[in-house]
Amino acid sequence: MxxxxxxxxxxxxxxxxxxxxxxxxxxxxxxxxxxxxxxxxxxxxxxxxxxxxxxxxxxxxxxxxxxxxxxxxxxKPSMLNAARNVHTTIRQSTATARDLIEARGNLEEQCAALAAERATTEDIAQMEFALKALDNANGLIPMAQADIAFHSLLAKSTHNPVLQIMFGSITTLAFDTMLRSLSDPEIYKEGAPLHYTILKAVKNRDGLAARKAMSKHIHLAEYSYKNDLDRELREIAERIVKDVLQSTSSIEEILSSALKEYSVDLGQS
Amino acid sequence: MxxxxxxxxxxxxxxxxxxxxxxxxxxxxxxxxxxxxxxxxxxxxxxxxxxxxxxxxxxxxxxxxxxxxxxxxxxKPSMLNAARNVHTTIRQSTATARDLIEARGNLEEQCAALAAERATTEDIAQMEFALKALDNANGLIPMAQADIAFHSLLAKSTHNPVLQIMFGSITTLAFDTMLRSLSDPEIYKEGAPLHYTILKAVKNRDGLAARKAMSKHIHLAEYSYKNDLDRELREIAERIVKDVLQSTSSIEEILSSALKEYSVDLGQS
DNA sequence: CACCAACACCTATCTGACAAGTCAGATAGG
DNA sequence: CCTATCTGACTTGTCAGATAGGTGTTGGTG
Structure with a gap:
């Protein structure tokens, strides 16, 4: 050296x-x-x-x-881009779905609570748009795109750049697991209404309710994953790519196009 | 393209x-x-x-x-290394010390609580070593090195790679603010004993106590920072580099040598 | 056996060149 | 005078070949 x-x-x-x-x-x-x-x-x-x-x-x-x-x-710096390298490392590590849910739960609960305090009317309108898109979405990928957009917009609504970066660093992984969760109709039926519960709590400036709903929403995955819960994220991601994408395009492309479409401009807050 | x-x-x-x-x-x-x-x-x-x-x-x-x-x-993938790009972006963003404290507080509280559940005897021994080094440290930089090592070891003790990565992404920024906090003797006198409170709670497997002590510890900075609280992190980092380091070596070098010395091997868990 | 020098590898970098995209301004045609 | 086209001077991206300097091995010599 x-x-x-x-x-x-x-x-x-x-x-x-x-x-x-x-x-x-x-x-x-x-x-x-x-x-x-x-x-x-x-x-x-x-x-x-x-x-x-x-x-x-x-x-x-x-x-x-x-x-x-x-x-x-x-x-102009983009939070999402900065975090790009991080998730490739997580994919290499021995991190399991359980690890991700644990970390993500805590982070997103905080985001929900803070969003309830700080979300602007524009933030709320964007989140509503994403949820409507999720309802009307046709196909697994558009659904997951609307889903991740909602969660990203919630993180953006905290108006805290550090939190946005943290969430950005696990966005890809969350997207992987969403693709897996959404493919299960039962889980979707239970989880989807909670989105509206969260948004309603944000509108009412009720941080505690938002936090609780988010907690419930995230931890639903613990039941749905069952055997996969302690499997390494890498394997799950690989399977998703093979089953769902069929190599039409990369996960990252789909993800970033979604964030663009829903104008989730992580960064430049 | x-x-x-x-x-x-x-x-x-x-x-x-x-x-x-x-x-x-x-x-x-x-x-x-x-x-x-x-x-x-x-x-x-x-x-x-x-x-x-x-x-x-x-x-x-x-x-x-x-x-x-x-x-x-x-x-072998290193969590710390993967997160290196992230903090340069945070430094560019409009993130303030308040933003960092808010995000870091929530994250580290979770880490403390989980560490209380999962820390091994070796983890605890390493943390004790770091705290003793902090007591005996001579000079601002060795103190900050021992301090960041303790917090990193706590994150490691969760045995959750995702949390380790998240903490890794803000380690540099936390180090910046530590250098600033430790230079104030009053803050140090109040904050230092809390380290032992945290470690004691971890030993006793008392997650709630660990979380509370950590919360108090982190939020002490809110009082000490006063005017700097809503100043951008970038400015604080710049000032630290000028005042403390005097361009002898870079912050990152000091930080990574500390993590090596205290054998905080973030990653490869 | 110990030492050391030559050698065969390696990465890091430089030089000079060409392909391909982009844009402004000149130029020819209406 | 206006417009369409073309030229030329930029740009980045890529390449092959040469050189510098580090590292480890191997075989000869004492």
């Missing part, structure tokens, strides 16, 4: 930090367009490829976005 | 997925050493550069680790 630093004048990390300070936090690139890679590379005295790798890192963090033929644009 | 896919036979994402399935989830590379970049590039019919960028992506996700002169090694 140290040897690499000796060889060239600047590390990738150092360059990345310098660039973020200059273009993301700093006031340069006000229109959002950064100088071209050639210019930047020359300016810092590194090769274009080296700079490219640094930019790739920033892109993976969601700080910038590159367009072939156009240039590199500074991007 | 589509144009790029047309040009070459395989996307970066597709190759990344193929590689992970083969070497991370799959059984190849049992010793942890992957084939060299030359071989892999030839095998997939892509250039070394292209493969390199894919590997760089995997490395950023903490899936692999490259050693110059040795090769590319498959790496």
């Amino acid at each position: 140290k040897a690499l630093q000796k060889r060239i004048g600047i590390t990738q990390d150092a360059l990345a930090q310098s660039l973020t300070e200059r273009f993301i936090f700093g006031e340069e690139a006000l229109d959002g367009l950064m100088p071209s890679t050639r210019i930047l590379a020359e300016e810092y005295g590194v090769s274009r490829l080296f700079l490219r790798e640094v930019l790739a890192g920033l892109q993976r963090q969601g700080l910038i976005e590159t367009f072939p033929g156009k240039g590199v644009y500074v991007r | 589509k144009a790029l896919q047309k040009r070459i036979g395989i996307t970066q994402d597709a190759l990344a997925q193929s590689l992970t399935e083969r070497f991370i989830f799959g059984e190849e590379a049992l010793d942890g050493l992957m084939p060299s970049t030359r071989i892999l590039a030839e095998e997939y019919g892509v250039s070394r550069l292209f493969l390199r960028e894919v590997l760089a992506g995997l490395q950023r996700q903490g899936l692999i680790e490259t050693f110059p002169g040795k090769g590319v090694y498959v790496r």
Whole structure:
């Protein structure tokens, strides 16, 4: 590690930090367009490829976005994007569905309670829209999309960016398990009305009721999962991909298109 | 986007997925050493550069680790590493200290309660070690290191990987605020004994007591922060870096060395 | 047996080049 | 004068080949 630093004048990390300070936090690139890679590379005295790798890192963090033929644009931070790496790690870990439900329950209960205090009329309207879409949805995937949108909007309604990030980091996993839960009609029949209970409590500014309804809603999965409860999330996700998606498109694409459609703009609060 | 896919036979994402399935989830590379970049590039019919960028992506996700002169090694996933990108995004967002305390409080209360149920004797011994180190610590940084180690060990004691990841994603931010809190002797005098209260409750398997003590401990910061409470975390972090660190080394280095020292191996649970 | 030097690998990086997308401005045709 | 088209100068993405520097092994020498 140290040897690499000796060889060239600047590390990738150092360059990345310098660039973020200059273009993301700093006031340069006000229109959002950064100088071209050639210019930047020359300016810092590194090769274009080296700079490219640094930019790739920033892109993976969601700080910038590159367009072939156009240039590199500074991007408004997106909570969802930042959390993207996290769930791949969870999928690798030994985390089980039970672990996820436990963590998610606590988090979402807090979100429900805080949303009851803070949700704006616009927040509520968005959540109502998502629930109506869930009722009228045709097919498993549209249902799950509306479902995850509702929960994400609830997290957004807390107006706490940290909570939004935390929920964002498990959104994909929650989506996996929703796909599994919704495929069971009985579970759906029991769980769906609770959405309205939650929303009603939020409207009434009744944090405690919202929390209770959410708790009930999340923990329904504990009964429905049975044997899968202590199975690793990875296996569940794999099965879902095979059974439901049939490799038409990736889970992440479906998820992010849903969040776009329901204008869940996690971040930029 | 589509144009790029047309040009070459395989996307970066597709190759990344193929590689992970083969070497991370799959059984190849049992010793942890992957084939060299030359071989892999030839095998997939892509250039070394292209493969390199894919590997760089995997490395950023903490899936692999490259050693110059040795090769590319498959790496056991580290929860802390996976969450690294998240806090840079939080720092960019408009999140305030109040937001962090709110989210962290709820999360850590749950961790304390669950740790009381599940902590092993080894977990408890590690936490005791960290607390003793905190008492004997000399200087702000060693104190904060012991402090964050204790809280991380508590999260580890839940034996829930998802909770560990969630806590990992805000560890850096918590560390920032600890550095600020510990610099105030009065706050420290009030907050430090609560650590022992928490640990005692964990030992007694008293989840409720552990939760209460943790709640009190976290929310102490609300009094100490005063004007800073609604200031953005970014500013606080910047000030800390300037005042405390004086650019000797980065916050992340200090933090990760602490977690290593106290053998907080978030992940691989 | 101990040592060490040459060698064969590895990754990291640089150079120079070309393909392909994008956009503004010149230019030709109406 | 207006409009449609085309050219050229940008941009990123990718490539092959060469070099630098680290690491481990192997075989020869003392």
